[in-house]
Amino acid sequence: MMKKLFLLTLLVAGVMMGVEAQNRSIDFEQTKEWKKVLKKAKKEKKLIFVDCYTSWCGPCRQMATREFVKPEAGTYFNEKFVCVKYDMERGEGIQLRERFKVTAYPTFLLLKSNGTEIGRLVGGNELLPFIEKVEYLLKPENSLSLKKERFKAGQLNKKEMMEYVDGLFNALDVEYCTVADSLFNLLSDEERLAPEYWNIFTYRLMFPKGRYFDYLEAHQADFVRFVGEEKVDGLLARCYKTALVPFTNATMSSNKFQELDEVLASLKESSFKDKPVIERMAEVAQARCQNDAKRLLKVLTQLMDEQNMDVFRLCMRAPLLIDATSMTSKERKAFVRLGDRYAEMCPPESQAQVQEMYNPLRNYRKS
DSSP states (O other): OHHHHHHHHHHHHHHHTHHHHTTOOOOBOSOOOHHHHHHHHHHHTOEEEEEEEOTTOHHHHHIIIIITTSHHHHHHHHHHEEEEEEETTSHHHHHHHHHTTOOSSSEEEEEOTTSOEEEEEESOOOHHHHHHHHHHHHSGGGOHHHHHHHHHTTOOOHHHHHHHHHHHHHTTOTHHHHHHHHHHHHSOHHHHTSGGGTHHHHHHOOSSOSHHHHHHHHTHHHHHHHTOHHHHHHHHHHHHHHHHHHHHHSOOOGGGTTHHHHHHHHHHHOOOTTHHHHHHHHHHHHHHHTTOHHHHHHHHHHHHHTTOHHHHHHHTTHHHHSOGGGSOHHHHHHHHHHHHHHHHHSOHHHHHHHHHHTHHHHTOOOO
């Protein structure tokens, strides 16, 4: 209740500020000198908010142009923080990237005035949920460093361990794997099925094999009852997509192709809502591994005609991964047309890049 009241108060404050507030966004410092940022934060007794971005990051641009320009953003962040943004691939941003081990974008660092990290958020979000997460991280009891000490001392209960796992995962700290595994070992079967611990599976279950996959399959009906069919089916679909995408969209040695058989065998025995479209993706993988341009063209055309763009995107490089000399001129042209159709559905800034991807087929000439 208090959390909702806080967000409502923030929203009302942004509206009541009137015309003057409409142009007030987050006031990012003009200086890029880190020492000056620290000096100002210390002088004004404020925390530091660092927007770590890159020039090519779409979610970074969305946060900058859609969320941080809102009056509520200025109301909240300018009051509490000295705000600064750095391109992690230029100037002092490179040193900060290495110092804070920033590996994904956008990353937002919450620091004390001396530069010590309090917490971080990774990825874009709408403004109010984003502020809610910032507020959560600013509470001393939610500090990841404190929770790390308490975890090592065995002082976290199961609920606190789950919160710690969530925090580590959101910060892209691989330690979440160790903590999640420790928590899973402590849970009873009844607790493992509970919604409050479902994130253990969403974080740890990446491929259709292993401990967590076996457990999910063995208790699938129970998970559907307690967590919901949409979440369970979505996770299973994600696992198979992750397992298949190296075969559909990535360069790999042919001696790895035999590993596809294991994925296909598991998929055959599974049951989930999106299985038919995942089976199409599996067909793409088989066609790629067998260098079968005719079959590949048929399946990709079906995906395009059915508007299964999410799966098509994961398969769009497959025509470039098989031997172009095995294709007929008609097939090469058909693959290029599919690429052009997909490009038309992409944002304007991405269309040329997608079309260029197919240039090896577009410009192919037999030697």
